[in-house]
Amino acid sequence: MDIDYTWGASMTKRGTQEGKKSHKNQTVHFKNPPRIIGAYTVVGKKEATGPLGKSFHHYMEDEYFSEKTHEAAEQKMFETAIHGAIRSAKLKPEDIDMMMSGDLLNQITSSSFAARSFDISFVGLYGACSTMALTLAMGSCMVDAGFMNRVVVSAGSHFATAERTYRTPLELGCQKPPLAQWTVTGCGATVLAHEGSGPKITSATFGKVQDWGVRDVNNMGAAMAPAAAATLIAHFRDTNTKPENYCAIFSGDLGKLGETILRDLLADSGYPLDPQRYTDCGRMIYDYKQHAYQGGSGCGCSAVVLNGFILDKLKAGGYKKVLFVATGALLSPVSSFQGNTVPGIAHAIVIEA
């Protein structure tokens, strides 16, 4: 095999571990790291009045965003965020070569309906709440390889549409159990480009599906934490780094319980996470007074924290190197009703100032 691999370490096995056993490289190292030249976030009122409120670009006065249905509001959030990201890169939609997007609705209709408004090739991706990291990783591959010059990627969720899709219609007024999380109403979009100024994405680690047998659809943190742990361990192994090599590590939407589980799993694997260095986007986005149980969740959670707070800090020099790992719970209402467990997946990217 005389092929010039652009991805790091060798593919030889290095022993075994619990669960999935191969130690194959899961990380792509970018030779021409794509730049983040534009970003935009749209959030709901609850997110706008939370601790990170000031880092978001646009907030919806009402949850319908002047549309007739929550689904139409979610679609408009995508359109607004994508247009905003392109504008913030001082570009026009016709300057963009590809759009990659995903959301939590059945058949990712928010993304694909939003794509109608753009005269751009569209690739639909589904990674549940890991979608922001997945779209950034895939978009970076397209730009790094030179297939596309500029790609806009996005992910988002809406509290009302997600509750209806995954749990119970809001009209039923069901009480949430203590381990539940609150789906973030928000959408984030990022423009990746070959050239320009802005933070760059230097590597991406693609996760494997993990299933530790969690069946409680109200405890997504526990379902997703093993996936975050597996992807982080693979990332540290593939890149020969440790948590200390990053200014900050963010998980997507594990919430308080999930964050605790992840800390335990990583400590057990020899990668203890410094409390000052690691936190979870779902934990950050709401105040304890906002009744969000374990914290924020949904594709939109990590999408708006990344495209708001984290990129702001990277641009302002507060961070030099950030590891962002977004996690998704791969369930559907049908799979849960049929008694299935909830598998999880996580994808990670490294962003450097």
Added chain:
Amino acid sequence: MDIDYTWGASMTKRGTQEGKKSHKNQTVHFKNPPRIIGAYTVVGKKEATGPLGKSFHHYMEDEYFSEKTHEAAEQKMFETAIHGAIRSAKLKPEDIDMMMSGDLLNQITSSSFAARSFDISFVGLYGACSTMALTLAMGSCMVDAGFMNRVVVSAGSHFATAERTYRTPLELGCQKPPLAQWTVTGCGATVLAHEGSGPKITSATFGKVQDWGVRDVNNMGAAMAPAAAATLIAHFRDTNTKPENYCAIFSGDLGKLGETILRDLLADSGYPLDPQRYTDCGRMIYDYKQHAYQGGSGCGCSAVVLNGFILDKLKAGGYKKVLFVATGALLSPVSSFQGNTVPGIAHAIVIEA
């Protein structure tokens, strides 16, 4: 901009056309065309007893595939097809670097649940019935760029799960209207690799979402044909080819009506399709005696025809250069109940012997 683009023609605008107006390049030309080194198909009884029956590799004796639910059967179809494709490439699952897959179920659970059984990085893609072309296109990008050495891609559908998801539960015994199609029970998987022998994928055209206002969820052919036309026109423009430059052109699952609409649209645009050269996978898969209305549909339709009949012909020398364009209707039950139209998308790949 001094970047070495690997994709073909210039990005300058060349006038306008009806609908989406930019004439930006949508096609990626592969410098190191990935080889198709393995393929496998699993189908149901109706498909196995149809005109293409002999080209499929495995057929399920019963629609439950010895599982308790149709959803579990669909998941098992994916596992069987992926294992089969890897085996047919004389490889083992640990030799594969990435798995890309999608299906029609809510939150693509068949794909992601199947991914639990494999110790391989997983990327979920959603393009409705265009998913086989989308996964092949994205998988080819990953292999061509050298990010991955071997990628397994798959797409599939099951009649019973699709009817439940998109229309009415089978138990209701609803009659289908004349313009309806029959969702194929089948799953196809392909192994793409840097090296090895087999047909190669030389280019991929990524489609844009098209919406011509179709609202009838039982007339998918009409909803998808404009997307197929747009992607084919973009492909011919980007590659400077005509239909005559291909031994055969296959659309995914337009059915009889959709095929007729596509012929009309392309003839109007100056690309008349020779009846001997172009046909539709959905039209081929069932016999007129099989009561399939306009023909087959679903992700599985183009997936099994490609991985069975088309690849067989390519390997046997019957075809030298094939243009495969799979089409998807981007609807969900919720979007239709809310009165939305059905947008379509199509992605195309070129396979050469």
